[in-house]
Amino acid sequence: QLRLQESGPGxxxxxxxxxxxxxxxxxxxxxxxxxxxxxxxxPGKRLEWIGxxxxxxxxxxxxxxxxxxxxxxxxxxxxFSLTLTSVTAADAAVxxxxxxxxxxxxxSWGQGTPVIVSS
Amino acid sequence: xxxxTQSPGTLSLSxxxxxxxxxxxxxxxxxxxxxxxxxxxxQAPRLLIYDAFIRASGIPDRFSGSGSGTDFTLxxxxxxxxxxxxxxxxxxxxxxxxxxGGTKVEVK
Numbered sequence: 001q002l003r004l005q006e007s008g009p010g011x012x013x014x015x016x017x018x019x020x021x022x023x024x025x026x027x028x029x030x031x032x033x034x035x036x037x038x039x040x041x042x043p044g045k046r047l048e049w050i051g052x053x054x055x056x057x058x059x060x061x062x063x064x065x066x067x068x069x070x071x072x073x074x075x076x077x078x079x080f081s082l083t084l085t086s087v088t089a090a091d092a093a094v095x096x097x098x099x100x101x102x103x104x105x106x107x108s109w110g111q112g113t114p115v116i117v118s119s
Numbered sequence: 120x121x122x123x124t125q126s127p128g129t130l131s132l133s134x135x136x137x138x139x140x141x142x143x144x145x146x147x148x149x150x151x152x153x154x155x156x157x158x159x160x161x162q163a164p165r166l167l168i169y170d171a172f173i174r175a176s177g178i179p180d181r182f183s184g185s186g187s188g189t190d191f192t193l194x195x196x197x198x199x200x201x202x203x204x205x206x207x208x209x210x211x212x213x214x215x216x217x218x219x220g221g222t223k224v225e226v227k
Contacts (some may be wrong), residue, residue, distance in 0.1 A: 015194075022199065040120040046207070046218050046219065046220045046221060047207055048218070049215055049216035049217065049218070060214055063215060064215075096163055096164075100211075102170075103152055103211055104152065104211025104216050105152070105154045105166065105169045105170075105209070105211055106154070106156070106164065106166055106209070107166055107175075108166075109163035109164060109165070110163065111162075111163055112163050118194070
C-alpha cells in the first residue's frame with residue numbers, strides 16, 4: 001500500500017529557505033502517468049496547491065509561488081522534494097505531499113507536516 | 120484562476136439526516152474534473168469523489184456526487200457518526216488547481 005511521509009524542519013525563520021522531503025514507500029515513484037505534488041493548508045484557510053512534478057522532471061507549479069519554488073525527484077531514494085525561498089508568515093501552513101493523478105486529483109496524501117515561520 | 124465557493128460554511132445536523140453540499144465554480148469546469156474530499160481534525164484530506172461523480176476506492180455508496188458546468192453537489196444520503204468532518208471541493212481542469220473554502224458538517 002502506498003505511503004507518503006513528509007520530513008523537514010518545523011520552524012523556519014523569515015526570509016530563509018524552507019526545504020521539505022517526501023519519502024514514498026509501497027509503490028514505485030516512477031509511475032508512468034501520475035504526478036507527485038505538494039499542497040498546503042494555512043491555519044483557518046483553504047487548501048492551496050503548490051506544484052506537481054513527474055518523475056521525468058516535468059513540473060507544473062502555482063504561478064504565485066513560481067519565483068521562489070524548486071521541486072525535484074530522486075528516484076534512487078524514492079523521494080521528492082520542495083524548496084521555497086524567502087519565506088514569510090504567509091508560508092506558515094501544514095504541508096502535505098500528495099500523489100496526484102495525471103489530471104490532478106489527490107489520490108493519496110501524506111499525514112502532513114506543520115511549518116511555522118518565526119524568528 | 121477558477122475560484123470555488125462552497126456553501127453553506129457550516130451545517131449542524133443529526134445522524135441519519137440527508138446532507139447536500141454545494142460547490143460553485145467561477146468558470147465552467149469542463150471536462151468535469153471536480154473532486155470532493157473529507158477531512159477530519161488532525162488528518163489529511165481523503166478523496167471521496169472524482170470527475171464529479173465517481174466514488175474513490177473504498178468510499179461507501181451513501182456518498183454521491185453530481186453536477187456539471189459551474190454547479191456541483193456532494194450528497195450524503197444518511198449521515199453516519201464518522202461523517203462529521205470538513206468537506207472540500209477541488210477543480211483540476213485548469214492550472215492552478217484550486218480548492219473551495221470547505222463546508223463543516225457538525226453535530227447538532
